[in-house]
Amino acid sequence: MWVKHENHLPTGAFKVRGGLVYLDWLKRELPEVEGVVAATRGNHGQSVAFAARAHGLTATIVIPHGNSAEKNRAMRGYGAELVEHGRDFAEALEFADQLAGERGLHFVPSFDEKLVRGVATYALEWFRGAPPLDRVYVPIGLGSGICGTIAVRDALGLDTEIVGVVAEGAPTYADSFAAGRAVPGERLPETIADGVACRVPNAEALGSILGGVARVVPVPEAGIRAAMRHYFTDCHQVAEGAAALPLAAALEPGELAANRGKRIGLVLSGGNVDADLFARVLTPGES
Secondary structure, three states, X not given: OEEEEHHHOOOOEOHHHHHHHHHHHHHHHOOOOOEEEEEOOOHHHHHHHHHHHHOOOEEEEEEOOOOOXXXXXXXXXXXXXXXXXXXXXXXXXXXXXXXXXXXXXXXXXXXXXXXXXXXXXXXXXXXXXXXXXXEEEEEOOOOHHHHHXXXXXXXXXXXXXXXXXXXXXXXXXXXXXXXXXXXXXXXXXXXXXXXXOXXXXXXXXXXXXXXXXXXXXXXXXXXXXXXXXXXXXXXXXXXXHHHHHHHHHHOOHHHHHHHOOOXXXXXXXXXOOOHHHHXXXXXXXXX
């Protein structure tokens, strides 16, 4: 297994690649913009806040109620103003778009070609640095990471199989992949993997996923927690829930059998997990 460690980037997750590329474009193409707004569960917001500060822009980040306390603290540390709204990411996203109009801010979407272009750099590093990979597992939040991986795989002319991974408690992309069309979730996502707690799939991302991914594997919460423990005890790495999804999927019985004798790649997409939650994950018998 070849693991791509995106948990060591300045903001602790792969998303910063997209934020830097997007705001570089924004500063050059729309120099009159003074502030941006985005919605997040954490890593996208940290990316936008980090990049906005680098470019001298203000950042307003909309988060749903009950969001990660430490991700919130990190975004404030990068200078962002946080606004709590909604029960989940979908409701926060809708409000952020509304807030952009009310405050005269530029709305930074959570999925955009420029974001995909930025995060695709991790896949370029990965595919160039590792031996030829038979199969890679990539978590699916709204879709920028896996779409960037698809784009790089195809641009390099590789035959690497790409497998998307979601949490059973946030199955919208698995359901949509199976149906061949967008299937929004009827229930609020319930998962430790807040980075993939998506209820409404992005149409553009889904189109790329349908054309470029072999399958989408949903994994149970117990598997996510076990993978987080594996990374810590076996590799001394901190993986947030979403980042542990690829390992959890690769260890599912059906996938494990298919992976024997193969060269496998896993994206460890970030390490931003609240300390108290991580302590419970690492403590046997705790929930």
